[in-house]
Amino acid sequence: MVPNVEQQLNAIRRTIEKTIQPALPADEGFAQEQAGLVLASLDWVMDVVAHEQRYEQIEHADTRALLEDLLGLAGTTDDDARALLEQSAEPPADLPALREQTGRLKAATVRLFDVLAAEPATRPDARRLLAASSRRQMERERSWTRMTGFSGDVPNVGEVLAAQAGG
Amino acid sequence: MSRSTTLEPSVERTLDRKRARRGVVQHEAPVVSVIEERLRTFLAARINGEHAVSDLRRMAGGASKEQFTFTLEWEGRREKLVLRMDPPASLVETPRLREVEVLGALQGTLPTPVVHFATDDPDDLGAPAMVCSFIDGVVAPADAPKTASGLGTTYGPALRPRLAEQFVDHLAALHRFDWSGHELPSFQRPRPGTTDAIDWRLAHFDRMWADDAFEAHPTIALVREWLWEHRPEVDHVSIVHGDYRNGNFLFDEGDARITAILDWELTCLGDRHHDLAYVVMKDWGQVDPETGTFYCCALMPREELFARYEAASGLTVDPARIDYYVVLNLYWAAVCTIACGVRAAAERMTHLDVLQNIVSGLGVAFIHEAASLIEER
Numbered sequence: 001m002v003p004n005v006e007q008q009l010n011a012i013r014r015t016i017e018k019t020i021q022p023a024l025p026a027d028e029g030f031a032q033e034q035a036g037l038v039l040a041s042l043d044w045v046m047d048v049v050a051h052e053q054r055y056e057q058i059e060h061a062d063t064r065a066l067l068e069d070l071l072g073l074a075g076t077t078d079d080d081a082r083a084l085l086e087q088s089a090e091p092p093a094d095l096p097a098l099r100e101q102t103g104r105l106k107a108a109t110v111r112l113f114d115v116l117a118a119e120p121a122t123r124p125d126a127r128r129l130l131a132a133s134s135r136r137q138m139e140r141e142r143s144w145t146r147m148t149g150f151s152g153d154v155p156n157v158g159e160v161l162a163a164q165a166g167g
Numbered sequence: 168m169s170r171s172t173t174l175e176p177s178v179e180r181t182l183d184r185k186r187a188r189r190g191v192v193q194h195e196a197p198v199v200s201v202i203e204e205r206l207r208t209f210l211a212a213r214i215n216g217e218h219a220v221s222d223l224r225r226m227a228g229g230a231s232k233e234q235f236t237f238t239l240e241w242e243g244r245r246e247k248l249v250l251r252m253d254p255p256a257s258l259v260e261t262p263r264l265r266e267v268e269v270l271g272a273l274q275g276t277l278p279t280p281v282v283h284f285a286t287d288d289p290d291d292l293g294a295p296a297m298v299c300s301f302i303d304g305v306v307a308p309a310d311a312p313k314t315a316s317g318l319g320t321t322y323g324p325a326l327r328p329r330l331a332e333q334f335v336d337h338l339a340a341l342h343r344f345d346w347s348g349h350e351l352p353s354f355q356r357p358r359p360g361t362t363d364a365i366d367w368r369l370a371h372f373d374r375m376w377a378d379d380a381f382e383a384h385p386t387i388a389l390v391r392e393w394l395w396e397h398r399p400e401v402d403h404v405s406i407v408h409g410d411y412r413n414g415n416f417l418f419d420e421g422d423a424r425i426t427a428i429l430d431w432e433l434t435c436l437g438d439r440h441h442d443l444a445y446v447v448m449k450d451w452g453q454v455d456p457e458t459g460t461f462y463c464c465a466l467m468p469r470e471e472l473f474a475r476y477e478a479a480s481g482l483t484v485d486p487a488r489i490d491y492y493v494v495l496n497l498y499w500a501a502v503c504t505i506a507c508g509v510r511a512a513a514e515r516m517t518h519l520d521v522l523q524n525i526v527s528g529l530g531v532a533f534i535h536e537a538a539s540l541i542e543e544r
């Protein structure tokens with residue numbers, strides 16, 4: 001594949017920085033500001049572009065495991081969630097299909113959590129399960145968005161995904 | 168735990184209108200000559216006598232509204248004014264008239280822009296909009312690093328103490344202000360000793376998330392459940408600014424005087440701890456590299472700030488409610504930035520497409536912090 005996505009993004013970034021940004025009128029503050037944000041956004045995309053598929057695979061696996069754990073709590077019945085759990089045993093290879101199924105798993109998870117958290121008997125365990133899964137989700141999301149500069153010094157998403165896949 | 172879905176009517180109408188625009192209205196690059204012409208027509212219907220509009224220019228900065236400056240010659244004077252317009256969608260969608268009503272009520276109490284004209288009708292100027300005074304001042308010292316939307320603005324050791332006292336005193340004046348006799352038709356009036364105000368706020372955030380989120384989010388669900396479960400009652404109902412922090416006020420760099428408190432679009436009636444918790448959030452603050460002291464909003468240490476606020480306002484600071492509202496504020500910002508901002512960009516309804524995606528990183532940092540805080544409790 002020539003040129004690959006990363007190379008194209010690099011070329012776009014260099015062109016904007018070298019040619020387009022300096023040509024903007026100095027008194028066009030809004031345009032100058034947006035040009036800077038475009039460059040920052042391209043840096044972000046280049047940081048994560050190679051890891052999107054892997055990210056979605058781990059997101060799928062984690063969400064499915066959480067849904068299974070929540071269903072395992074005493075007294076829970078959710079036939080739709082159980083059916084989804086069976087359907088998703090083999091994750092789709094295609095990225096849009098994978099993403100769509102993960103979205104349905106997340107919706108089922110949150111729906112079930114809300115039911116369990118409304119009952120004093122199941123609330124503590126439901127919270128504990130969700131909190132444990134949330135820590136891994138947050139680790140992924142913070143590394144995915146690290147180039148926005150809001151999460152401090154966090155590792156590259158490739159390192160995080162490798163560690164989570166290994167764990 | 169009961170979750171109310173009741174919204175304040177003006178908020179609900181605003182969110183309904185935004186939902187109706189989706190898929191129908193996209194943001195188009197503003198043509199200055201077209202806006203100027205609409206502005207002339209708008210003002211001609213509202214000003215008796217001779218007047219003239221000139222020098223309309225787009226302003227940089229901000230994370231939600233489109234803003235322009237222009238010159239208006241009217242009533243025998245020449246005045247620089249600000250036109251503030253709602254894009255089809257943005258991080259925050261609130262009724263423009265709430266901002267207008269509060270700014271009107273607070274004239275003479277706090278330094279705020281004067282609203283000369285406002286409209287909630289998109290037929291007037293193409294979008295809900297307000298025309299207000301242009302106030303001289305800066306959001307940051309000339310030698311400070313420029314930040315997005317003024318987030319994390321710092322002031323340095325010379326300006327800091329002079330601005331800090333005013334910053335706290337203005338907040339105290341806001342919260343002790345007796346709003347009860349003022350016409351505030353865009354607001355519902357929460358009852359002291361109840362959770363009315365926080366119920367409406369949480370229902371508002373739930374609606375924002377339901378409308379704009381791309382997918383369910385387990386961490387958002389975890390924090391939302393905690394917030395509904397732990398809602399505190401309000402003892403004294405205040406006008407809440409909703410975005411009171413460094414970067415959201417102007418000051419004169421020469422005499423270190425705060426000239427205007429800005430960005431009232433999130434104002435509501437509710438618990439003062441909503442604002443106080445926002446002020447002490449670590450995310451806006453600054454650690455002095457020499458002393459290690461943490462300055463809330465890069466202005467004042469927390470205990471000193473609370474002591475001054477209590478003395479100036481005559482109102483108490485409740486640490487438990489501070490803790491609650493820190494989580495609420497983090498959650499609100501996460502909903503805005505992970506759901507609403509990214510949705511606005513995806514639907515091509517904003518003038519800040521790239522910025523809306525970038526600030527989702529702030530939402531991720533905030534919801535991570537909120538989840539960590541509730542786990543500690």
